[in-house]
Amino acid sequence: MVKRYDSDKMKQLVFKIYQGYGFSVKQSEQLAEMLIYTDLHGIESHGVQRLIMYDDFIQNGKIRVHSKPEIVKETDVSAVIDAHFGLGQLNGIFSMDLAIKKAKQHGIGIVTTRNSGHYGIAGYYANLAAEQGLIGMSSCNSRPAMLPTHATKAFVGTNPIAFAMPAKPHTFIFDCATTTVPQGKIEVYNKLEKDLPALWVAKNGNEPVYDHRDQADFAALRDPEANVGLAPLGGVSEDTGSHKGFGLGIIVEVFTSILSMGNISTEITPDDLSVGPCQSFTVIDPAIFGDKDKIIDRFSRYLQDIRELPAIPGKTIYVHGDKEAIAYEDRKKNGIIIDDRTLEEIVGIATRLGVDYAAAIN
């Protein structure tokens, strides 16, 4: 069962929870803003649903509440950050703010961050740049999940690529795992006891796993030694472009772990407290290429022309960011969508921290 909850009240509760852990007022505001943004844009898998996961990480010391990200190397257009295992969202906002500052001064900024934590949706950080009229990109690596083309064992992470650029009537936001689907989508289908609709998971390199009753195979997705993994974007055969999704995953690894000298996918394990994922943040000011308003107007026209193409009967052509904009209108008016189990988890955390949750859930 899911219910609707007022986003402002829920944001206030999340703010109080993070204050309860010992985060500062500003940090708690940033965290509440980020998580509620995610729910408001209809990406419930990565919003307050994840509070329990971060709670676990804070409890077991994987996330260190009082850590501060440190700039370990810097040029006019770049920086490497050691996040010292602080909460991923705070590292992400710090790193993206630095990339934005560099792009405003020098046209381009690329920041790569190591020893970070899970930072939620990559698109959030890309959008921080777009909100200031800039092009923003962000990526992160993860534990092994993707099967390299022809391999029977996962190696590359789900390694998403996010890209945001200002446009009218709303920002273009692309935010996609380089696997066909992210891990969370498999979990949703499993919870609903639905069979997968396409080749998202493969066993022994190229045998599709569809049936939701194949629980052992789905559980094996969390075992890096198992013969099960996620298909790259493009599937598991070169004929369908498997090597393309696989290669894009490697490129994300370059911008995250390789350039920052942080932990690569195979070094990331949920139980090891001394390793953390890596993230990258790139910002480009369109004004270094031409008249920013003209560029954005032309891009908006280009996207609108796509929306207006003839479509398959009964289908809508969405440009990236359209679905999120529709979800935002709905959630802002009617409330964000939270399932009963997640609500119970939030209430449990609030109770433990002595935070009053009554206003948020009524």
Place this chain on the structure above:
Amino acid sequence: MVKRYDSDKMKQLVFKIYQGYGFSVKQSEQLAEMLIYTDLHGIESHGVQRLIMYDDFIQNGKIRVHSKPEIVKETDVSAVIDAHFGLGQLNGIFSMDLAIKKAKQHGIGIVTTRNSGHYGIAGYYANLAAEQGLIGMSSCNSRPAMLPTHATKAFVGTNPIAFAMPAKPHTFIFDCATTTVPQGKIEVYNKLEKDLPALWVAKNGNEPVYDHRDQADFAALRDPEANVGLAPLGGVSEDTGSHKGFGLGIIVEVFTSILSMGNISTEITPDDLSVGPCQSFTVIDPAIFGDKDKIIDRFSRYLQDIRELPAIPGKTIYVHGDKEAIAYEDRKKNGIIIDDRTLEEIVGIATRLGVDYAAAIN
């Protein structure tokens, strides 16, 4: 029928042909080097096979032999080039050299080029940066070819993304269309009268076209008003990730035509002499992030670990650039592979230009 030809002798012939058109010694050397590089790396579709296409463009004035690329806007880290319809390869080399120069001085360089011509394989330009120890990227747009997800008419180009980074024992080179396959691959299957092995072409948005006898459908790929197009990477359904390939195609359009204010895909038509494709060239010096040798060593180890994963029986795990390195060893030793029809075309061009071709074809 195909035969093998010595690459040095064929390079000399290509050099003489370009001199015959009126290109300078240096330009003719660059063009011969680029085309033979392509054949040596086993990408025969884009090597000397394309001489006849460029010959057509030069003959009909679409490519202007005496044009020079002009820098119309520039910062420390960026430039916009108006190529004035010079030969794409020359614009590409000029633009990438400028991006390399900027990256060497300031860490990063992004150059976007408008009014260019067909520039061959994007990976060639990315590799120019990698040869100097830098990360190189290049993309280009094209006439409409890709079906946006749920659309029944092509709109986005095949819009490849190339990424090269130094590694041992050879450079990592990713060079992929954001459609499932490029147009040229369809043409090869059609010429061989082979059915397509996967959903590469769709009619009415989501009906696969496989049968090589469906000639009207394949011919319609060249008609922007037709109801046939190439599937994005990820196919034509959101379930298989269609929106991801589609979105990557849009991102390439941003870096090529949108930022340069050049012609977008729908404005590019083979017959209009006043429009040309756009290209982008990005270079990043890994040294701005850390010790370059350590970064490259770590990346090489990462790639080698992937090669050594357990594989599907009978299959090899290739990292991007491996197949090209194998082809290079073979072609360098045994000659590049040219089909009889292409040879005939080359002889025809040489004869018309009064160039002696005997040494190259014996």
